[in-house]
Amino acid sequence: MQKYDVAIVGAGPGGLMAAWKLAEKGVSVICFDKKQEIGVPVRCAEGLGGAAFERLGIEPDPAWATWEIKGAALYSPSGKKIEVTSEETMGVVLERRIFEKWLARKAANAGAKIFVKNHVRGVERKDKGVELTVSQHGTENKFFANIVIAADGVDSIIARKMGINTTGKLIDVDSGFQYEMAGIDFEGSDRIHLYFGNKIAPRGYCWIFPKGEHEANVGIGIGGTIQETAREYLDKWIASKEGLKKGSIIHVNSGAIPVGGFLEDMTADNLVVVGDAAHQVNPVHGGGIALAMQAAQIAAGVIAEAVEKKEYSHDALKGYNKLWYDAKGNSLKKILKIRHMLEEMDDKDFESLVDKITSEDVMKLARGELATGVKVTAKLVTAPGLVKKMLKHLK
Amino acid sequence: MVLFVSDFMGVKCDTELCCYCGGCVGVCPKLALELEETKIAIDNEKCINCRACVLICPVGAMEMLE
DSSP: OEEEEEEEEOOSHHHHHHHHHHHHTTOOEEEEOSSSSTTOSOOSOOEEEHHHHHHHTOOOOTTTEEEEEOEEEEEOTTOOEEEEOSGGGOEEEEOHHHHHHHHHHHHHHHTOEEESSEEEEEEEEETTEEEEEEEETTEEEEEEEEEEEEOOTTTOOHHHHTTOOOOOOGGGEEEEEEEEEESOOOSOTTEEEEEOOTTTSTTSEEEEEESSSSEEEEEEEEETTOSSOHHHHHHHHHHTOHHHHTSEEEEEEEEEEEOSOOOSOOEETTEEEOGGGGTOSOTTTOOOHHHHHHHHHHHHHHHHHHHHHTOOSHHHHTHHHHHHIIIIIHHHHHHHHHHHHHHTOOHHHHHHHHTTOOHHHHHHHHHTOHHHHHHHHHTTTTSHHHHHHHHHTTO | OOOOOOSOOOEEEOTTTOOOOOHHHHHOTTOOEEEOSSSEEEOTTTOOOOOHHHHHOTTSOEEEOO
């Protein structure tokens, strides 16, 4: 049986970043993915903020950082626009399939072993480690690792099999659907466009993430409890936009987005959870690529120490939780409060707010500044019942 | 979570609609679903009829069995 210090399940941004950083630290690491190709199918809008590059210590490469974004435009239900141009809204739209392959190459060149079309069927704790049963092109083989990283995405089977309940509650999960489109016309290809309104996207928004002058990811995220499907909502919205409906669809993808309900403890004996599997997603905009990679880097540090000490218990791994919450988790919790506050507003409230809110307020809300949440709420003083409901979430 | 008491138990997946995103798998409280590369494996013995997978599915591929 092949033995490794660490086995990673899932070769997405989180799993591959963990593989890369662990291999760099000299830890023996293997990474399995059940898909036959890394980077597909894409399940996201492919936006990555510029600040993430510095935080992660990676340089944008023109091979995958293909379209530069300088800002964001938010549209109210009646079409009023708020433009935001700030450091935080600068970034790129990725070719994610190329980006993930780039990460895989980095990991493999650093010494990680990667297997695709390898489905991890079973995980069983044994001899202070974990025995993995892996279906490799139809043959079942056993592997042994001291620590497993569950980076298996929103479907997250591995953590649940090893005793951490990562099941998403419907109220905390958004339903997403997206077309990559070409031959479309839209204004402002240097910014992302977010369209709000309960009629077009209940408890979420429609988006245009440009990938060129006439190409973009056109998608939607709606609340998981909504009866009608995300696809139906997106089709209706596109049909209402002349510039979009004339275009062609060159890629269809869907995905669930774990926007709330963070795991307090993402570790157990021999187990660390990262990325969508750990619900490491921004609750307001739904982005998770950079968060998954940052978590993976933190996890790699903690795991390398544990391997060095030959300690693989919950106690040896739980330091990852605190480091994560200090780095990102606590601010995401505040952003979740802002999300809950915003969810109380109907289209009419939203319209009256758009007239009063500044683009700075928007950025502060997106950062989870609760004081701004209170200020914004106070602007809705004409509806005292609503104000009370909204403030309740900011405590 | 919506629970319906009824005679039928279980779900099915319309592969013509499914985009294999695994959203249904993530919200299934009973681990009755698993994403294979090009299908959703369903163990209806475990299904408790909660409809979470039906509601979350972005493309309407999951249906209750009748």
